[in-house]
């Protein structure tokens with residue numbers, strides 16, 4: 045495998061905001077790579093740095109092991125699907141898709157042929173003579189995809205491409221995009237703030253927070269072994285336990301203040317009287333809120349020591365037991381404990 | 394002033410609903426609005442009517458009779474034709490200069506941010522904010538100071554100065570509405586700066602540029618306040634008209650010239666309007 | 677098409693594009709050089725020449741300009757009663773015209789911004805911009821026809837039996853004159869007509885930016901339409917009014933055609949400037965006089981800026 049994109053300590057500031065802060069990163073060729081993070085965490089800026097719309101303040105960006113930091117966007121073998129699609133309103137759908145060939149001085153017949161081919165790939169060849177404003181949101185999205193793919197770039201950048209679509213269309217497009225990427229073998233760099241989307245589509249995910257990469261891992265790795273409290277909370281909304289409570293639950297095994305995370309679905313709710321096995325952690329509290337989610341319900345439990353934990357339990361006949369104000373015990377097996385880096389955990393509170 | 398309007402949209406890009414079906418305007422508002430609109434057009438009707446009057450000495454109303462005779466007389470006058478030709482030449486050249494200078498400024502000012510921007514904006518609107526007579530007398534002092542012979546070129550120079558901002562206003566308003574992502578998309582797809590300008594920016598700003606040019610033309614064609622200071626012995630059509638106002642020799646011919654001037658300025662203005670409007674609708 | 681594109685797009689153009697792309701400041705500078713050179717030399721240079729001239733004076737015997745800096749000409753402008761009279765008269769007219777324009781423009785702008793259907797709005801928009809751009813001289817001339825002794829207005833007033841009223845008004849000192857076409861009243865009407873669109877358009881734009889929900893909220897809280905107007909609509913229209921008034925004020929202050937064509941006997945600043953540089957040949961006095969409207973407008977601009985005019989321009 046070769047490296048398609050490499051960031052070497054890239055920093056980009058806007059005024060005194062560090063939008064991208066010393067990012068170091070390697071994206072493999074042919075990979076479906078997701079950048080995940082809350083709004084304002086620097087994902088879009090990273091994408092714009094790759095595309096060449098912004099220049100880094102320091103550090104270097106390499107495409108296929110060539111430094112491109114000083115190259116304008118039109119000299120980079122990278123194409124972008126914009127969040128607002130950015131279709132040219134004064135051109136037809138066909139002309140939009142053919143634009144990349146037109147500026148590369150490809151013959152007119154060839155432009156037409158390949159543009160129609162691309163449109164067929166996204167199942168929009170019937171729309172070729174239309175103008176962008178005559179299309180629906182989903183169709184526009186596919187046109188902008190076809191337009192970005194016509195130059196057969198080494199890398200395709202997608203900035204929240206599904207953000208403007210409704211749920212059903214978004215799920216269809218997720219599958220379609222994944223299939224397309226597999227078929228074409230192009231490196232996809234996909235920006236999203238939706239952890240579900242990132243988990244289901246990407247080969248690897250970089251989780252961003254405040255301009256830095258918190259963790260870079262496969263979806264499963266990220267979900268089962270979050271490094272920091274931020275990642276644990278942002279991906280899958282795990283319970284982060286630290287400080288005195290963590291010390292008490294861990295049984296004082298380690299010297300420095302331990303911090304760990306437990307997923308809500310791994311927490312068992314039980315009556316207070318129930319006795320405990322030895323390989324579990326256990327604590328007690330009072331239910332303060334119950335949210336019904338269909339297949340499961342989520343229970344907010346206030347511990348006697350004051351912390352708030354969330355447990356999820358499948359809907360069952362026992363459900364009637366636990367209402368707001370019921371006293372419950374919480375327990376989870378030690379296998380379910382995900383240790384976190386203490387340093388990162390302490391600055392996230 | 395410009396034709397290019399601010400987009401009236403709310404934060405989500407939805408057009409603001411401006412007409413309120415539920416609230417009816419009070420009678421006073423409605424009457425006042427339509428009376429005001431009628432008031433704006435009264436002089437137009439008067440000018441058209443008087444061009445056909447048979448009365449050649451007074452301004453009597455109603456006209457005693459109607460005739461086309463004065464059009465014949467006016468069209469046979471060589472001094473009017475000469476003045477008209479001069480005015481058209483001046484307007485054409487001033488328009489060309491202001492299109493070039495105005496669009497250069499608009500391209501520079503539309504996106505980039507730099508420290509001198511505020512001062513440049515101020516410099517641009519100064520010729521509009523200060524009364525024409527200040528511009529006129531200033532140009533005259535400069536002309537005398539530099540001992541230039543006033544004439545065709547000084548007229549063009551004066552007109553260009555205040556036409557630049559007309560073109561600039563129209564073009565910059567359009568460019569500001571151009572989403573940056575279109576330019577980025579074009580460059581992303583392999584178009585360099587020139588190709589992006591040629592294929593994306595120019596088609597988008599063309600109508601605004603043309604509309605600005607039309608307005609500049611109309612403005613220059615009937616400009617009098619500055620022209621009187623910079624014309625020397627040249628006689629543009631407005632100067633001919635101005636002299637006629639003070640020493641009326643051919644009242645009926647003046648009436649006809651008024652209609653002709655009106656029509657010559659109306660055409661570019663209407664064109665400018667329809668250009669801007671169709672662009673508004675397309676986006 | 678593509679063949680011509682290839683021919684029309686040589687490699688040097690791409691190199692130049694890249695060169696400029698990597699130097700955005702230089703690129704902006706390159707674009708700005710021609711217009712700035714033009715405005716900087718032609719316009720600003722002229723303004724400085726004007727200012728310099730106002731510090732010269734004319735020799736009363738030879739009628740030649742003495743090129744020695746002096747404040748004598750300025751002193752002449754602000755001390756001679758006749759000159760002060762002119763300034764006062766012009767200022768009064770400018771203020772009166774501005775107020776009248778605001779009063780007439782408000783209902784029109786409110787109708788345009790609030791009530792007109794989109795088609796009606798377009799009609800109003802064209803109906804106001806067209807006369808605005810129409811030839812200035814022709815409009816003045818038209819008003820001379822309308823206001824003339826036997827003109828359309830006297831005819832109209834006579835036919836509804838109001839000619840006595842007109843005569844009575846023309847008898848009034850200060851506003852009257854021998855006929856409407858040579859009275860301050862007539863001049864006032866023409867000024868209002870000429871600058872009205874410059875008031876309506878920014879005002880309508882400012883009102884259009886006021887969200888409908890604000891007015892609904894006011895009504896919802898129990899305000900009657902009149903109260904809503906005074907407490908909500910009018911305060912929000914202030915930036916538009918201020919922006920429009922810059923035009924009406926400044927244009928009236930500097931105009932010299934209208935006072936000469938629709939002439940009352942008294943002089944206005946613009947006429948004074950025109951006459952001094954022309955027939956009188958006293959360029960320094962003309963220059964010093966033209967500094968008066970500049971100063972007045974600067975004062976007015978700073979007032980208008982406080983009212984938010986520049987956001988509504």
Ligand SMILES: Nc1ncnc2c1ncn2[C@@H]1O[C@H](COP(=O)(O)OP(=O)(O)O)[C@@H](O)[C@H]1O
Nearest residue numbers: 058061063081082083084085086087088089090
């Ligand atoms: N053009 C810009 N000017 C100033 N600040 C910007 C600009 N673009 C982004 N930022 C700031 O940089 C930070 C990262 O933004 P962005 O990369 O868009 O985040 P994300 O895409 O993850 O939501 C934010 O704080 C944002 O406000």
Ligand SMILES: [Mg+2]
Nearest residue numbers: 084087088089
């Ligand atoms: Mg973003």
